[in-house]
Amino acid sequence: MSDFSQKKYVPGQFSEEQSIFADNPDPRCAVVLLLDRSGSMSGAPIAALNKGLKAFEKFVQEDDLTARRAEIAIVSFGPLTIDTEFHGGHGFTAPEMVPDGDTPMGKAIMVGLDMLERRRQDYKANGIAHYKPMVLLITDGAPTDDWRPAAARIRAEEKARRVAFFAVGVTGADFTTLTQISVREPMKLDGLKFTELFRWLKDSMTRVSQSSPEDDRVALPSPSGWAAL
């Protein structure tokens, strides 16, 4: 998959301007969404999630730089489906989530991290500069599969600084288990504020220079707009 040279065509840009600037591919910001669409999400929750996803599509595309940098993949469960392979911001269309089965969260996490690893190898092979990749897991329940390997993998990837993994629990989520899966403290969604959560995600994606590894604090925008205390 070598789509790195594709840029959105903007009429009138082909002028003297083109020769002044080095023609580098845009740095990429890869994000994987792991979305719970188990039976319990039926009704208001899934409707709000879908509305939030549509809003996310809009947020990502509303400024050209973010759209050119963003690469979004979506995995949902259960059953486990890859709804969106990595897609640049301009071509991203939010898929519709339909509530279905159980919650194979462990497997979903492994699949998401595998997709991210392959994308990272693509970047390396093509000399593409990139931001630290992010994974956002959203769930309203507890895993119905063995989540321990996934938890160990997340610990290893965070320690190796290969990914920033965030878990958000909707009302009813098993926070005890989520705390064991995610290295960073899981956050609770205030009601069904998915749109606000996705706004925060967009703002977090291409934030400017972080604290150095020495501090290891992740400088993110405040989640106060969507997180419950």
Place this chain on the structure above:
Amino acid sequence: MGAWRYAAASVVGTSHVAAGVPCQDHAMVTSVPVHTPPAALLAVASDGAGSAAFAADGAEEACRAFMEYAGLGMPLIGHRPDMAADFEARSLDDVRANIERVAGERGAAIGAFACTLLGAVVGDDAALFFQVGDGAIVYRIEDGGWRVAIAPERGGYVNETDFVTRRDAAAKLRMARVLARVSEIALVTDGIEMMSIDQKTGTAHGPFFEHVIGALRGEAAGHSAAHSDWLAGFLDSAMVNRRTDDDKTIVVASRLAG
């Protein structure tokens, strides 16, 4: 006569504007008398870490401290900055100690002042370049093309870099000595790096630097306010902001022939 014309500009990034954050880049450039003419050039630029509470102050303090210590070192260095063996390491220590003192006065940790550092000391027949963190320093010799002084770091994330405030900053310091008569230099912070350095080869994109220094070549010795203004306008232009939302800084200097 070999005297220097120079200009600099720092402009806030569009993402900073959106977040209500001020510009966290800073730059300083000057020429200093040395025991024999012509004067030597000192240039420095610093990019404050977006996540650091006092990043803008850190960047300003880093620049100020560098200029002070590099300036104090000029009688020792003369026109051969490469000759002062431990000057570079001590300069970095001095810069860091200065920031630490300011942090202490504010009751803050040094990390709150995190910033990068790009520095240049250019004598008659030699130049010394310092770098901690991202951004780029480029130079030209006589009729040659633009060269990158210090190879860019590979393999890191674009939103993470080294800072002078780190405990291990000395280990992260990269330097280059050029034993030739450097005629022009440019310093750019990372907002500009992506549009002026070829990422695949790590080489300078000549046309960019020609564009930003061109008019300076017609100026008299000293600081060109007109060119600094022009640089600020360029950095704030749509075509630059189309390519970055980060703070943008350019320092350019050109030696008068003779």
